[in-house]
Amino acid sequence: MPCPFSSPPRPDPVNPQSNRGTSARRSHGTILLWVVNIGAWLPLLFLAFDAYTGRLTVNPIQAAEQRTGDIAITLLILSLACTPLNTLLRWPSVLKARRPLGLYAYFYAFLHFLLFIGLDYGFNARLLLQALTEKPFILVGLAGFLLLSALALTSFDTWxxxxxxxxxxxxxxxxxxNxxxxxxxxxxxxxxxxxxxGDVFRPLLAGLVVLLLLGLRLxxxxxRLAGKLHTLLPSRKIHPER
Known part of the structure; x- marks a missing residue:
């Protein structure tokens, strides 16, 4: 079962009958990677512009924390969605976006973490420990961030x-x-x-999407879904999971 930080499966040896299909998939994968890279950097540019022009509400530090956190969650969920999308839509090129999306998610999570401990708490260990004991959601977020760090650092082929x-x-x-x-x-x-x-719609939606994506990985x-979709998309082959 592949994961968001894994690299895309390597193609099988090319045979004369599959040259055209392989070239098309590579082209689609390249375009998708461009979209992912540009799309992942745009939120940071918008955030920097809003910070420079003073548009980050009356509490700019909190606004920056929330936005980097929202972006990290969005990218992490998109990374998790790559394998189900390949299964449902028979779209092997999407697997090439899995690792970049996961790494970009970690990048924004790291920014979120730095803003929290640096700008919000001034790297004050005493205040941070007090916050961990008084606000359990921070401890949960820290656990997720540390695990995400391990995956990001070991996501490369050498590891x-x-x-x-x-x-x-x-x-x-x-x-x-997730x-x-x-x-x-x-x-x-x-x-x-x-x-x-209150502000419950976004976390509820994120939770439902994550549960759906995890369910599709069973x-x-x-x-069952692949069998039903086989009759709807007979001309495309689901990329094997490795």
Whole structure:
């Protein structure tokens, strides 16, 4: 079962009958990577522009924290969605976006972390420890960030070769990370989830999407959906998962 920080599967040896299809997939994958790279940097440019022009509300530090956190969650969920999209839409090129999306998610999570401990708490260890004890959602977010750091640092092929089978086991933690990050998000917002009051729509939506994507990764669900879609998309082949 692949994970968001894994590299795209290597293509099978090319045969004369598949040259055209392979070239088309590579072209689509290249375009998609351009879209991912440009799209991932744009939020940071907008954030920098708003900070420079004084448009980050009356509490700019909190606004920057929230925006970097929102971007990180969005990119992490998009990374998690790559494999189900390949299964449902028979779109192997999307697998090339899995690792970049995961790494960009970590980049924004790291910015979120730096803004919190640096600008918000001034790197004051005493205040940070006090916040961890008084606000449990910070502890949940920290756990998710530390696990995400491990996946980002070991996402490259050299670590994959060094860790062997343990690499795949380690990177399955991405499913737990998504749940922790969504829990952190929902716990941090001000609102009443039972009465659906306050800022609860976004964390609820994120949680539902993550649960849906995790459900689509279950072997029984994946096989059932792939079988049904086989008749709808007969001309395209689902990229094998490795």
């Amino acid at each position: 994959k070769a060094r860790l062997g089978k343990n690499w795949k086991r380690l990177h399955r933690l991405t499913y737990l990370i 749940l922790l990050i969504v829990l952190h998000f929902g716990w941090a917002v001000k609102g009443d989830f039972l009465r659906l009051q 072997p029984a669900v994946r096989r």
